[in-house]
Amino acid sequence: MEKLMHPLNGYKAALAALLAFIIGLSTIISAAQVATPDGSTVFFGIVLIAVAIFLIKGLMVVEPNYSIVLTFFGKYIGTVRENGLQFVNPFYTKLKVSLRSQSVESTKLKVNDKLGNPIEIAAVILYEVSDTYKAVFDVTNFNEYMKNQSEAAVRHLATSYP
Numbered sequence: 001m002e003k004l005m006h007p008l009n010g011y012k013a014a015l016a017a018l019l020a021f022i023i024g025l026s027t028i029i030s031a032a033q034v035a036t037p038d039g040s041t042v043f044f045g046i047v048l049i050a051v052a053i054f055l056i057k058g059l060m061v062v063e064p065n066y067s068i069v070l071t072f073f074g075k076y077i078g079t080v081r082e083n084g085l086q087f088v089n090p091f092y093t094k095l096k097v098s099l100r101s102q103s104v105e106s107t108k109l110k111v112n113d114k115l116g117n118p119i120e121i122a123a124v125i126l127y128e129v130s131d132t133y134k135a136v137f138d139v140t141n142f143n144e145y146m147k148n149q150s151e152a153a154v155r156h157l158a159t160s161y162p
Helices: 010-033 039-057 132-138 142-158
Strands: 059-062 065-070 075-080 083-086 093-098 104-105 109-112 118-121 125-126
Touching: 010 039, 010 059, 010 083, 039 059, 059 065, 065 132, 075 132, 093 132, 104 142, 109 142, 118 142, 125 142
Parallel strands: none
Antiparallel strands: 059 083, 065 075, 065 093, 104 125, 109 118
16 A cells, blocks of 8 residues: 655755765865864765765655655655655665556457457557556556556457447
């Protein structure tokens, strides 16, 4: 079952990352200009740059009509549907899923109707993902799954009526 997450504001995290990077870089540069650099000052600058990289890794952009499924070492954490720049745990694995309407055109099938008459039938099926958890974790490839299920439904429909 899909769990909606409400991540942190990405703009604040991006600003914090930028400030940490600038302060860390300026600390390292100022320590390098001194004749005898202090090791703790250089270490502090390196830590700030590492924090900036850590924060940037957690930034993600969610586009309209898309969602991002988050997992943490294989465990489902939740789904983000809010558009814009978002910040989540940098260790999360992010998988982008389209929520747009998609279409599948089935191939022409040669089947017999209910009376045994041979017919050729095809269909165009429109669908959209409503539960990203099921789309990502319950089937291997949901686009291929939709194609196979639509062909089975068309075949069943054709054999049910004369």
